[in-house]
Structure formats: structure tokens, C-alpha cells
Amino acid sequence: MSEKVIYKECCVIGCGISGIAVARWLKKYNFDFVVLEKSEDIAGLWRYKENDYGVMSFTHINVSKYNYSFSDYQFPKESVEFMHHSHIYEYAKSYMKMHNLYDYTKFNHQVILLEELNKSDVLYSENLKFQNMDNYERLWKLTVKVENREIVYISPYVAVATGHHFAPKHVKFPGQETFTGEIIHSVKYKNAKFNKMAGKKVLLVGIGNSSVDIADNLVTQGECTSVTISSKSGSWVFPNYINGYTTDLYPSRFMLSLPWQY
Template identity: 35%
Template sequence: MTKVCVIGAGASGLPAIKSCLENGLEVVCFERTTDFGGLWNYRPNQKEGGTVMASTVVNTSKEMMAYSDFPPPDKWPNFMHHSFVLEYMKDYAEKFDLLKYIKFNAEVKTIEKVDTLQWKITLGDGKFEIFDKIMLATGHHSIPVYPQFRGLFFM
């Protein structure tokens, strides 16, 4: 059986896990934090990685941002506060029984090609696993980027 590694348990990682399962693949998801949700999991004291602000409301309607096989509840606002987005993701993960495939507090340190067919994933604790395929779902906001202006200093 093909063994797939999904890195990141956020908005892309959760459906990646589900898709692997639907296609009969063995899947393991590594999430470096204590919970899923990625950017949408508001963590005000987080020192690294991306997180929404306390006031964040999506600028895309719930119908447009929804997973195609899991519509958000009708009673929820059309433009959802981040807490609704995280609750939606939680409901999705529970409905499709995805949580048991996620290893939390598991930071991926390196990805190395072992041979033409396999990859070695080394975690922060030094342990490693070998996979046939890898899906990166870390998001493009996982590392904040701040503009640099000559002569301007941020406090």
C-alpha cells in the first residue's frame, strides 16, 4: 500500500488526508502545533508561524470557501469570523474521522529523497519515517513576511 505523508493539518491538510483515505492510501499527517486549523486556529501568544488576528472575518462567502462535500450550516453568517471557520474545520475533521491520522506536536525538520521512489521525513525529536509520497499543506502564510524599508524600524 502506498504510504503518504501530509505536512500540516490546516485548511488544505484536512482534505488532503480525506482524499488519501478515499483513494485507499495509508496516510500520516504531521502537525507541528498542538491542534489543527493552521492559520485559522487563533493563537495570540504564538511566536512563530501564521495566525489570524482576533478580529479576522473572511472576505469570501462561506459557499465559495466551503469544501465541496461539506457545506457550512445555513444559520452561520455568510462572511464568517475566524472562530466559525475553525469550528467548520473541526466539524469536517470529526465527520470524516480525520483526527486519528494526525500526529500533533510533530514538527518536520527535514525531507530527504531516499531513492527514486521514497522520502525520509525527520521530525524535531530526531525520529524519522519513510514515505512513498509527500503532500505539503503548510500554507503560504506559515512564515510571516514583513516589508523592509530603509531607515524605518519596527518596534
Template identity: 30%
Template sequence: MGTRMNARVDHDLVIVGSGFSGIGMAIAAKNRRRDFVVLEKADEIGGTWRDNRYPGCECDVPSHLYSFSFELNPYWSKAYATADEIQDYLLYCVEKFDLRQHMRFGSVVERMTYDEGLAAWHLTVTTGNGETHQLVAGAVALGVGALHEPVIPEIPGIESFRGELLHTAAWDPGTTVVGKRVGVIGTGCSGVQVIPPLAEDAHSLTVFQRTPTWVLPKVDPAYPDWLIDQYEKRPWLMKAHRAKLRAAGEVRVGGFTKQPAALKAASKAALAHLRSSIKDPKLRAKLTPDYTMGCKRVTMSNTYYPALASDHVTVETSPIQDADVTSLATEDGTTHELDVLVFATGFDVTGSYRHLNITGLGGRTLDTDWAEDIQTYYGVTAPGYPNLFFLLGPNTVLGHTSVVLMIEAQIGLISRLLDERDERGATAVQVRPQVVPAHMQRLDERSASSVWQAGGCSSWYLDDEGRNRVLWPGGVGEYERKLARPELVDYEFTGSAS
């Protein structure tokens, strides 16, 4: 595909971020022979799987589904891959497709401003040595993700705490808790994963739980060598396994979006898992959720409950009141002396975009627009921001299957829109502002009856108004069809490349 030529544009496409989204977009750009560069703030690729290195970190989506459809991996060691394995897979993809020459590491995007006359984006980029330079891009694809801007809870006095403070998303690999008094705040996915290995080493462990989580037993068999050999020699077997995993995931989506009662069997399995693992009735009561399964992300673990049942582990449900030099105090008057405090408190899902300081048409800013209400079209384009695309943007995360499927659909749409822009001799493409409100209203209507909004809990899926602005309220197949055959009349192609 030809690149739009303009002496004042440095690159036809700038990709921000080098996780699954950025790497996938880079491969597509290379296949289309676009002039592109990937800006990565860290010193290596990987995104979520580079940053999240806490003990026990694994993916909760089956390995063979958590990979690019065009680059299947026969060598996964077990049903659910560890963070290390996923990072190795991404490193392999970068080398196979020779992407490293397009990567600019230690490059932090400080500001992005749209130039209407040039139909291009001016990016202010700070590099690792503190230097700042300008970059002009004909289009920008943001692969910054929703799961890397850590949320740190506001605890009065926490700045005076002299012990170690850690967030699961910024884990120091050299950290040891052997013989230490450890506290963990949070019992979501990262909490469920990190608590068992910490419990093994700590002198004592206090888990500060605000809301109990639904935990299913984890069926996580290792793949025997003979099966790995079969997948390597007969890729069609691996594709069939992947298709089976995908179909199983899609069956579950109805339980989340339309009929939460459909999750009753899974709820019974989770409660049976709790009963068989926790014999103490008081502890079991603390760990029993009072909201519908699926309202928060469902977790899987065979080691979480046994860890909480250990003699040296305490589950504290009284809210945290404040902190001092050596401890946390809870509202019931208890003081918890700690050497290490771990925040397993998740992420600010829109913070990734806020730090980019994006200014679009007419001086409007994405931060201000999204503070009022996030408005996008299929999570990929936003009105007033031409030639700007989001990968895994609002309302495109999934609770039932692999987000890599969504990423690939989005890469296909972005590639199609850029190709169409160039073929028409235009300089800019954006979604028509008139089509977005009706689209968002449909998402709101579909989300209203979902378990995320009607399940009786609060979660990171919902905004301050209680609206779902994170998850796609439907199946992957539907989303893929919408993006594979876009209604081009929904987009404006403006300007003249000549």
C-alpha cells in the first residue's frame, strides 16, 4: 500500500505502545508497506506482560487463544500461560517480523496536537536522556492499553510508611518477603494470583479485603511433549483446539449480557470450591460474595483459598482507616504491623489516554471530552479526532474470552480506513459525529441488563455514573463482523493529498 507523501510528515503512521496491540498494528503496517514507527516508553516491548512481573502472574485466558491468529504457538507449556511465556511469545513475534528496527524505546509521548491544515498529528516526545523532540505523523494508533496505569488507594498517612510499598503492576523482581510481615490490599485477579506465593514465604500475611471475589477451580494441565510435537507438525490440530476454546468462551457471553441466571452452574461450582477449601465457617462467610457472579471479573485458582486458610494468614474486612510509620490501622481499632505493603488494586482504565494530553479539532481535548462522557465508535475512533485510532479502547475489553481477537478486528478496521483514505486521495478520516450518540445509546441499553450493571457490585468496568465504558456487551463474532464490513458512510474522508 502506498504511503501518503508529504515533506512535512515524518511518518505516515506512529504507533504508541508495544504490547499485543502495538505489535499487531506494526505487523499490519509492515505488510502494507507503510512508513511507520513504534514509540515505547519503556526499554523493552511487552506492555502488560512486561510490567506485571509479580509472583504467580498468569493469564486467565487459555494460552492457545491468547495469541495472534496468524502466528499460533505450539509450544505453550500449559493451558494458562505465565507472564514470562507470553512475554517470550511477543519477543519472538518482534524478531520474526523484524520490527525492532521500527521501535523507539524510552520514548514518552507528552503531548499530541492535531494540525488541521496539515491533516497530521504533532507529537511531543521525551526520550530517556531527557531530550524532547517533535514528531509529525499522518496518523496515530494508540496501543497504550487499559491495564498499565496503576491505581494507588488514598490512605491517610501512607506517605509516612517506612516499609516497602509495592504495586503488582510495578513489581521489583528482586523483592523477597521471606520472614516478613506482609499486607496485601485487593482481592481481584492480581490479588488472587499474588497472595498464594506471598503466603508461602511471609512470616505473616494480612489480606485487606473490601469485597470477596468469585473463585472457580482452575483446570490448568501441563501440555505433554507428545501433544506439543503434534501441534508443531500438524498446525490444523492446534487451530481446531483454538476454535474449540473460542466457541466455549462465546457460549458464556449470554450469561454476562442477557441472562445472568445462566451463570448459576458456575456459581454453584465456585461455592462448592469455597466449601471444600475453607472449613472455618467464619472465614467462609467473609469469603462468600453477595453479588451475582460476573459482576466483577471472575477469577480462577486452586491455591488462593488454601493460602487464606493458613494459620499465619488473616483476612481483614474492616475498612482501612490510616497508616503510620510501621502499620495500617483499620476502623475496628486493630493495628496491623507490616514490613511490606502490596497494592493489588488494579488500574486506571482511562489514565493511559489522559497522560497523552491529546488536542483535536478546534482545540478540544480528549481528557475534557472523556471526563464528561466517553464517546467512541466501536472503541476505535472518536469524533473530533481525525487520523487517530484506539486499539483496545473503550467498550472493547472482554470478560469471557481473549481480547487479542478484538485487537485483530480493530487492526483490520484501522488498516481499511487508512487504505480507503489514501485511495480516495484524502488526507484525513474520522467517524461522523452524528453516528456516535446512537451507537453509545445502543451500548448503554445492552449493558443495562448485563450482570456488570445489574449484578449488585461496583467494579472498574463502570464509570462514576455507573455506566459500562470498558466492556463490549456482546460476542466477539458480532464485533468482528461489524468491523470487517464497516459502513464507510459512517466516516468522513476530507482534504486532498494533491
């Protein structure tokens, strides 16, 4: 094999919030691990990038700080309960520093291929670092792009922490090809001014968190001629606070008892 090969007990793909949490506990239990992050910095979606995939300029967390924090590193009592994305980013950076996780993180390392190795593979030789295969069910090969070259990591454990919002879902509608207006995915929306929404009629398809956030921004700052949300089903919309407490502090069993549609 011509590529440079590096052996690790565990490889973590992605250094967003989930990847950081995984890395912290791998370090605590003395794993030999590495975090592979394709960009130049941490925090994934929570790092605002004006011309790239990530949060909107006005995004705040939609759960309170009590339910969106690392178990061993709570937010300060004086901090607001629904924080701006910039505070989440700084919080993640301070957590990385507290546990020295930067020492285990490789930036601009993009995993382009993850594949299981067969026992007949040439890598299963007497010189392989993981010689006692009885301790592991399998080995994984990660091909990683670093600038204009590729390196290979071999590991018995891989934690995929790329996030479920990693790949935007684009929907095709009948007649879309003849529509003369502009169609964008919510990941491309930063704010009404940046996206030049003034004077436009806007239809938001779906009633998820991003849709409601964008609608609020368009109505309050967009100077649009109209803003409409289209949803194929009903939705339960709760305020951030009920009786002075953040809504997500109430037992979740009540929320789960509500019908999904009405």
C-alpha cells in the first residue's frame, strides 16, 4: 500500500458537538484516538459561515441551556437560557481547551472513504499493530484527504459524528423546472438582507425549526410582500416559556402523548 498508514484505537469523524463529546470520553478512558475534521475549525453547524453551510446569522438554540450542555461543563448561571450561536461556538471552544482535545484533533482532514477490511487483506500481517484480532470484531480503513494527498487510518472503532443535518435534503416538485423565481434550501439562508428578500413573495415549504426561524426573520426584517408557510400536516408550536420556566424542563411524557398530526 503506497499511502501513509496510521493506526489508532478509535477514529472520530467530525468535530461538532457530538464529536467533541465522544472525544472527551475517549480521552477519559485512555483510548488512543484521533478526531478527523474536514474544516479548519470546530463546532460544525454552530460555527457561522456567511458563504457556507451552517447556522443563520440570527440562530439561537431552540432548547434551553439546561438540556443543551455537556454533563461535566454547565453554562454559567448568569447566561441567557436560549443562546445565540456565537455563544455555543465559544462554549465548545472552551470545552475543547478544558480537556486538551485540540491535541487529538486533525483539521482539514476530510474522510472520503470508510470501508471494512477483510481478514485476507494484506494489512492483516504479522506486523500489524492490532495483531490480536480476537479482541476486535472488525477493522476499518479510513481514507483521508489532506490537501493534495491521501493518508490512511486503520482502526477497530469508528465514531461517525458528522450530524444528521450534514447533507441537505432537496425535494423535487412537479413543474419546478418552469418556475421563474428563486429556489433555495434553508442551509443557504443567512438573513433577509444577505439573501435580498425585500419586496419578494416567499413560500416556505415545511414547518420545522428552520422554517419558523426564517419566517420570523422575513416578517420582522425582510420587507417582503408576503410570507407563507406550507405544511403537509399540522404542527404543535410551543412557546419557550410556560409559567416562567423553559418549556423543555417539563416532563417529556406529556409532549409524547400529543398526536403527531391534527
